[in-house]
Amino acid sequence: MEETREQLEFDVLFVGGGPANLAGAIYLMNLAQQAGKEIEICLIEKAESIGSHSLSGAILDPVALKELMPDYLDKGCPIEQPECRDEFYYLTRTGKFSVPYTPSYMHNNGCHIISLSKFSLWLGEMAEELGVMVFPGFAGTEVLYDEDGKRIVGVRTGDKGIDKDGNKRPNFEPGVDLMAKVTVFGEGSKGSLIREVDKKLGIFEGKMPQIFETAIKEVIELPDSNSFHASATTVVHSFGYPLGLDTKGGGFLYKMKDNRVALGFVLGLEYDDPLLEPYQAFLSFKKHPLIADMIQGGKVLQQGAKTLPAGGFYTMPRLAVDGAVFVGDSASMLNIQRLKGVHTAMKSGMLAAETIMSAMEKEDFSGETLGLYGQKVTDSWINKELYAARNFSQALSIKGITKFITIGAQYLSGGRGFSDPMPIEADFTTFTKLQNSTAAPVESPETQDLDGKLYLDKLTGLYLSGTTHEENQPCHLVIPDQELCMTECYEKYRSPCTRFCPAQVYELEEDADGSKRLKLNPSNCLHCKTCEIKDPFNNIIWTCPEGGGGPKYSIV
Ligand code: SF4
Numbered sequence: 001m002e003e004t005r006e007q008l009e010f011d012v013l014f015v016g017g018g019p020a021n022l023a024g025a026i027y028l029m030n031l032a033q034q035a036g037k038e039i040e041i042c043l044i045e046k047a048e049s050i051g052s053h054s055l056s057g058a059i060l061d062p063v064a065l066k067e068l069m070p071d072y073l074d075k076g077c078p079i080e081q082p083e084c085r086d087e088f089y090y091l092t093r094t095g096k097f098s099v100p101y102t103p104s105y106m107h108n109n110g111c112h113i114i115s116l117s118k119f120s121l122w123l124g125e126m127a128e129e130l131g132v133m134v135f136p137g138f139a140g141t142e143v144l145y146d147e148d149g150k151r152i153v154g155v156r157t158g159d160k161g162i163d164k165d166g167n168k169r170p171n172f173e174p175g176v177d178l179m180a181k182v183t184v185f186g187e188g189s190k191g192s193l194i195r196e197v198d199k200k201l202g203i204f205e206g207k208m209p210q211i212f213e214t215a216i217k218e219v220i221e222l223p224d225s226n227s228f229h230a231s232a233t234t235v236v237h238s239f240g241y242p243l244g245l246d247t248k249g250g251g252f253l254y255k256m257k258d259n260r261v262a263l264g265f266v267l268g269l270e271y272d273d274p275l276l277e278p279y280q281a282f283l284s285f286k287k288h289p290l291i292a293d294m295i296q297g298g299k300v301l302q303q304g305a306k307t308l309p310a311g312g313f314y315t316m317p318r319l320a321v322d323g324a325v326f327v328g329d330s331a332s333m334l335n336i337q338r339l340k341g342v343h344t345a346m347k348s349g350m351l352a353a354e355t356i357m358s359a360m361e362k363e364d365f366s367g368e369t370l371g372l373y374g375q376k377v378t379d380s381w382i383n384k385e386l387y388a389a390r391n392f393s394q395a396l397s398i399k400g401i402t403k404f405i406t407i408g409a410q411y412l413s414g415g416r417g418f419s420d421p422m423p424i425e426a427d428f429t430t431f432t433k434l435q436n437s438t439a440a441p442v443e444s445p446e447t448q449d450l451d452g453k454l455y456l457d458k459l460t461g462l463y464l465s466g467t468t469h470e471e472n473q474p475c476h477l478v479i480p481d482q483e484l485c486m487t488e489c490y491e492k493y494r495s496p497c498t499r500f501c502p503a504q505v506y507e508l509e510e511d512a513d514g515s516k517r518l519k520l521n522p523s524n525c526l527h528c529k530t531c532e533i534k535d536p537f538n539n540i541i542w543t544c545p546e547g548g549g550g551p552k553y554s555i556v
Contacts, residue, residue, distance in 0.1 A: 012028060016045060018329070024327060048552060051117040052466075058114050076122065080257050085235065115555050156178070157547065160173040182365050185325070190212070192544050204318075216502055247276070248268030283455065307533060308341065318374070320374060323370075333386070338385070355376060462504065467551045480541070507520075
């Protein structure tokens with residue numbers, strides 16, 4: 001029997017509590033108040049609190065923040081370091097080369113180092129002060145359409161209190177239908193609702209496949225005796241070891257306040273060696289003498305992981321449909337050339353807000369009217385940035401030294417390079433066969449001398465992410481063809497999900513007769529979405545677990 005559900009109506013519904021939607025909601029409320037118009041804005045977020053699922057480098061170019069809130073410093077915006085002073089290295093196994101020239105887009109003059117979780121929490125407070133109804137702990141699980149199935153009219157939140165067999169527990173609460181004139185999707189990387197919108201309305205049709213990267217990040221507290229903290233450098237970027245030139249990725253170390261640093265490692269998910277393990281690569285990076293020296297004596301306070309959509313310009317979807325718009329990472333607004341996306345995400349939310357305000361004045365929420373948002377993006381500095389970087393991610397994926405020649409050609413030709421657009425394969429199609437694997441497998445945790453303080457195994461890192469889920473709920477990781485896991489996938493690639501997942505969600509178990517099976521620990525999930533992207537058979541579907549579950553980031 002169809003569940004009876006409460007229906008709540010709003011003018012605008014923001015789905016997702018990241019910087020794009022928070023900036024959009026704040027800006028829209030400001031515009032409405034300036035116009036003397038009362039407007040009901042709701043924002044939902046699947047995390048337990050705003051910021052709990054927000055993880056990024058993060059160096060913030062404050063260009064959009066200054067437009068949104070010129071007095072952001074007076075309003076207590078949490079800034080870790082007001083200025084950036086960069087160093088850039090190529091790492092060999094034990095050595096380092098300082099890169100003598102970095103292109104202008106790599107410079108971080110005028111940028112701030114922030115913690116995205118703290119920053120998002122603060123933006124959430126600013127939004128609430130203005131009257132935005134902010135509801136953390138509510139996951140949007142279904143997109144609602146009008147009777148014709150063409151216009152988006154809102155989002156259904158997930159039922160709470162369903163057990164792992166699909167039965168109602170005593171604490172069952174049906175999800176609520178949140179109805180809105182306009183729904184703004186800002187779910188972040190690889191959103192599960194936007195995936196369904198695409199299936200129905202084809203918003204990514206004709207676009208290049210998205211290019212993703214996975215990032216693992218820690219916040220480390222350093223002792224007073226550590227010399228890096230006393231140095232003037234605030235930003236270190238590296239490439240090379242442990243990946244070499246054939247696999248895309250690199251590391252970063254950003255100075256924070258209170259004797260803390262953010263240390264991270266990013267790996268392009270089009271890597272082709274099925275034996276490569278992103279978490280192990282992260283540990284190897286940490287153990288490089290340059291980095292080990294900078295973090296010497298430290299203690300990891302928090303760890304997390306997420307994916308980032310790096311495809312940029314050629315992977316951006318149609319930005320508006322009847323009743324909805326798409327912002328931030330959901331709309332592929334990240335500028336991977338600058339290793340930044342918070343500023344473009346915020347600006348996209350603000351441009352969406354301007355468009356929604358005009359639509360409200362006309363009482364017209366059609367895709368055509370909301371499509372003005374796409375034009376605003378085209379006319380803005382977002383487009384200028386992303387267009388100049390339109391082939392960058394593809395060029396970075398090229399193997400060997402040709403990569404740098406191609407990137408140089410792009411830099412000198414305003415982003416065009418040798419061919420435009422440069423094509424790219426979907427991430428999940430890129431594994432070579434096991435026997436063709438040439439990249440050296442990274443060291444195993446056993447040989448990496450993990451001390452449980454500065455160098456952690458996956459499960460200790462997971463513990464420091466604060467991740468919890470209701471255990472008695474349906475598994476949110478759907479594997480349509482389970483047989484394929486132990487036949488083709490194990491045979492061809494040795495079950496790479498057991499390696500690319502940074503949270504040990506997928507494990508191989510062996511029965512007494514020697515047969516193997518895949519065991520899932522869904523409550524470990526960090527919501528990074530790597531598995532849905534990198535599974536070589538496209539055989540993992542990430543769905544949203546009960547609202548409030550997942551990591552509890554507070555300083556990453
Ligand atoms: Fe990330 Fe998937 Fe592992 Fe969850 S199960 S942590 S989404 S790779």
